[in-house]
Amino acid sequence: MADYELIVVGGGPAGLAAAIAAWDAGLHRVMIIERDREVGGILNQCIHNGFGLHVFGEELTGPEYAARFVEALNKTGIEVLCDAMVLEITQDKAVCVVSREQGYQVVKANSIILAMGCRERTRGAIGTPGTRPAGVFTAGAAQRYVNIEGMMPGKRIVILGSGDIGLIMARRMTLEGAKVLACVELLPYSGGLNRNIVQCLEDFNIPLYLSHTILEIHGENRVTGVTIAQVDDNRKPIPGTESHIECDTVLLSVGLIPENELTRSAGIPIDPRTNGPMVYENRETMIPGIFACGNVLQVHDLVDYVTKESQTAGRAAADYILRPCNQRGSILELQNGTGIGYTVPQRIRLSHISEKAEIFFRVRAPMGNSRIVVTSGDDLIASYKRERMAPGEMEVIRIPKGLLKKAKDSLTVSIQEVSQ
DSSP states (O other): OOSEEEEEEOOSHHHHHHHHHHHHTTOOSEEEEOSSSSSOGGGGGOOSEEEOTTTTSSOEEHHHHHHHHHHHHHTSOOEEEOSEEEEEEOTTOEEEEEETTTEEEEEEEEEEEEOOOEEEOOHHHHTOOBOOOBOEEEHHHHHHIIIIIOOOOOSEEEEESOOHHHHHHHHHHHHTTOEEEEEEOSSSSOSSOHHHIIIIIGGGTOOEETTEEEEEEEOSSBOOEEEEEEBOTTSOBOTTOOEEEEOSEEEEOOOEEEOOHHHHHTTOOEETTTTEEOBOTTSBBSSTTEEEOGGGTSOOSOHHHHHHHHHHHHHHHHHHHHSOOOOOSOEEEEEEOTTEEEEEOSEEEGGGOSSEEEEEEEESSOBSSEEEEEEETTEEEEEEEESOBOTTSOEEEEEEHHHHTTOOSEEEEEEEEOOO
């Protein structure tokens, strides 16, 4: 007998929701492994509101949202090992973990759920020129300093990138008395939610410079300023558009990278479009019994979507152990069509669909009045209308099983603009 029926790697919002859903579905030897000192993940430092509208029907802060799941966790017999680092996961579901409490150990599981979340892209990843002074932080690191450690990173701030964490930190730093001088975005559109652009920038009169980037960071011991410039359609700086901003801090909000080193070392296929594992409709990876959910699978913009996806993975892990079904049957491959950045899941097994399949995706560029078209070869399977879509907002469509049965071997999701 394995040590556990299920091991969940990661105790953030994805891991908590998945473990509790698996417990409720009938598993009773479940363990969560979390590398931080406590569970909750990124929610612990997200003290702003806006969480829980879809799941709980009310607006909560991040810690309040996490507390709901911690309260539910405490009512179960799920084991939690914090301050522990998973070093390796094998295909036969052995988990190598090291912790101060237990030392080095290898635990076996019947199934594993990957819920490691994301890390932030750093200055080194984007190669911003200039000196290397103190005062350059990722937006998430600055958020932890302010909201958990109670320390201010600086007083005059320039933010590179317009992801949601960067937008939220623009507001947070302003409320704490700092002056946010500019939010500089390389693309011609923001990468964050529209509500965050309004509530975090426009409401506080913080300028957003689209199609701009930081050419150089200045300073010896501490940041003294940055040089920004406008970029062309190829994202190359336009000579003569340079300007200098005096500041003491640069915050980077330039994207998130799913934490999939463990996934790769286990030999699980990775989708280069999402940088997450390839999965079926129930979030099972290409290795039977290993599932993935949350930001380790795809970067979400709402934690409510993370919760629902993770509950799907938790219930599927329980079914894998308690109610195994025939893995054979028709498999539909999902493909990107015009205007689509990625789709999740990458494969759909019709035998695992009860009523309908959910397909999550992001568009490559902002779209106006459009139609989402799902085809199989030359056959139209389904069509959905949207008034607007943006890369910063994840989209979802639900296709009834009856329509999926009309497909041949693959489905292609595309965007067609509709004339006004």
